[in-house]
Amino acid sequence: MPEEKPTLDHEHLPTKLGTEFVGKFYRLLKGTTLYDRKNVIIDRLIQECLPVINSVVQSEGQLFIKIVRDNFFFNNIRIFVKADKYAIFKAFWLEMRRRWIGEMEFSTEVKGEHLKDFVYLLSGLEENNESNYLYVNKQLEYQNIDSIHVGKLEFFKDEEIYIDSEDRKKYSKEVYFKSIGLVKEVVESINQQKALNIRKAKRLMQNAVNAIMQDDSALLGLANIKNYDEYTFNHSVNVAIYAIALGQRIGIPKKHLSHLGMAGLFHDIGKTRIPKEILNKTGKLSPEEWLTMRSHPVIGTELIMRMKEWGELSTRMIEGAFEHHLRYDLTGYPRLTRKRRLTLFGRIITIGDFYDALVRPRVYNRFPYVSEKILGIMLERSGKDFDPAIVKVFINMIGIFPLGTLVLLNTNEMGLVTQIQEDTELMDRPKVCLLYYSDGEYRKGKVVDLREMDESSEDFKRSIVKTLDPNEYNINVAELLI
Ligand SMILES: [Fe+2]
Numbered sequence: 001m002p003e004e005k006p007t008l009d010h011e012h013l014p015t016k017l018g019t020e021f022v023g024k025f026y027r028l029l030k031g032t033t034l035y036d037r038k039n040v041i042i043d044r045l046i047q048e049c050l051p052v053i054n055s056v057v058q059s060e061g062q063l064f065i066k067i068v069r070d071n072f073f074f075n076n077i078r079i080f081v082k083a084d085k086y087a088i089f090k091a092f093w094l095e096m097r098r099r100w101i102g103e104m105e106f107s108t109e110v111k112g113e114h115l116k117d118f119v120y121l122l123s124g125l126e127e128n129n130e131s132n133y134l135y136v137n138k139q140l141e142y143q144n145i146d147s148i149h150v151g152k153l154e155f156f157k158d159e160e161i162y163i164d165s166e167d168r169k170k171y172s173k174e175v176y177f178k179s180i181g182l183v184k185e186v187v188e189s190i191n192q193q194k195a196l197n198i199r200k201a202k203r204l205m206q207n208a209v210n211a212i213m214q215d216d217s218a219l220l221g222l223a224n225i226k227n228y229d230e231y232t233f234n235h236s237v238n239v240a241i242y243a244i245a246l247g248q249r250i251g252i253p254k255k256h257l258s259h260l261g262m263a264g265l266f267h268d269i270g271k272t273r274i275p276k277e278i279l280n281k282t283g284k285l286s287p288e289e290w291l292t293m294r295s296h297p298v299i300g301t302e303l304i305m306r307m308k309e310w311g312e313l314s315t316r317m318i319e320g321a322f323e324h325h326l327r328y329d330l331t332g333y334p335r336l337t338r339k340r341r342l343t344l345f346g347r348i349i350t351i352g353d354f355y356d357a358l359v360r361p362r363v364y365n366r367f368p369y370v371s372e373k374i375l376g377i378m379l380e381r382s383g384k385d386f387d388p389a390i391v392k393v394f395i396n397m398i399g400i401f402p403l404g405t406l407v408l409l410n411t412n413e414m415g416l417v418t419q420i421q422e423d424t425e426l427m428d429r430p431k432v433c434l435l436y437y438s439d440g441e442y443r444k445g446k447v448v449d450l451r452e453m454d455e456s457s458e459d460f461k462r463s464i465v466k467t468l469d470p471n472e473y474n475i476n477v478a479e480l481l482i
């Protein structure tokens with residue numbers, strides 16, 4: 001497969017065209033799940049997608065898109081997915097994967113009606129049927145549409161794939177709670193000066209990488225639920241998850257992602273040596289106590305350096321432990337005598353750590369649950385505390401209404417955000433599971449898509465008015481969401 005190195009992003013034509021096509025086509029495909037084929041919105045989506053396809057066919061003779069593992073090839077040249085387009089590619093990838101379709105080809109110019117037939121055909125396919133592609137091609141032939149063809153998705157033996165979304169959820173949940181168990185074990189083994197089970201940690205982080213690469217919503221959802229009892233253990237796991245998901249979006253290769261996860265998991269390892277009275281103190285810390293608290297990055301670094309069996313991995317882990325409070329402009333702690341730039345791992349973990357530490361539902365938390373506010377603070381401090389480029393990717397990833405947010409709708413209904421929108425322009429329109437009150441508690445109702453339009457008024461059916469604090473309503477988000 002010929003591969004070109006991108007010069008400047010905007011000059012790489014296949015990436016530009018491929019990104020445009022995937023964006024428009026994905027929107028259209030999603031539209032078919034919300035509206036029937038007579039709806040005006042569908043016509044609009046068709047009219048947006050058609051010129052993209054036809055102009056490529058005109059200039060290049062064809063439009064051919066192929067998925068190989070998690071890469072996209074556009075007319076046989078690999079697309080370099082930019083971070084802000086990542087979510088849409090991922091969502092498109094998932095839709096295709098579910099249907100076992102790995103290739104799409106437009107060989108001549110397409111008519112709007114034909115594109116419509118094709119996209120409804122695609123959208124109506126059953127999940128997880130390997131011979132879907134044969135069915136589609138046959139149907140196209142039958143309907144005399146000879147400009148479009150599809151091909152089967154190639155699967156590779158080493159790919160651990162969960163096509164079914166329930167299976168993926170189960171797998172993610174297992175990884176999450178096993179990781180928490182592991183962090184507990186680690187804390188104990190450090191307190192008792194025993195050796196750490198490094199292999200187990202590595203394996204778990206590889207599993208987390210696998211789960212996140214397929215669909216990061218399940219693990220991000222678990223990380224976003226902040227009302228577990230044992231926050232300390234969750235924090236380490238959450239930071240690892242944010243780091244892996246973020247690392248993936250900025251293009252860190254798979255083999256390094258599990259190292260990034262490890263660095264996230266152990267970034268606060270130095271806290272195991274900080275007295276409990278200081279760690280758990282709810283009131284203000286005295287200057288001496290602050291000093292002790294602020295020594296945890298250095299203590300963590302020392303602890304990691306002592307673990308000889310970790311080999312080269314320890315260098316990466318030190319980056320997380322030592323740098324996560326340093327800040328992008330190095331005004332944090334520990335104070336450095338010689339200025340240098342933070343490492344990439346350090347910059348990533350700083351962001352996950354800050355966010356997770358602020359959204360926790362604790363008495364001394366000044367901003368519980370209001371993720372918007374925290375993301376705003378992060379944006380404000382971008383370039384000072386945080387790497388500006390990575391902050392932008394992080395905000396895209398979390399969304400303005402993160403998974404598990406309790407929201408009030410303009411219909412006076414209450415609901416939980418269960419899926420954030422891949423499309424950055426529609427970030428304020430996630431999928432929401434409505435809640436209803438019966439027998440003294442809130443229960444799950446149907447899931448609604450806030451992108452859904454009301455046909456008569458041409459306005460959205462439901463919109464978010466504001467976020468609510470689940471504690472005020474006695475709602476256990478974790479229980480309802482997972
Ligand atoms: Fe820390």
Ligand SMILES: [Fe+2]
Pocket residue numbers: 235267268353357
């Ligand atoms: Fe931390």
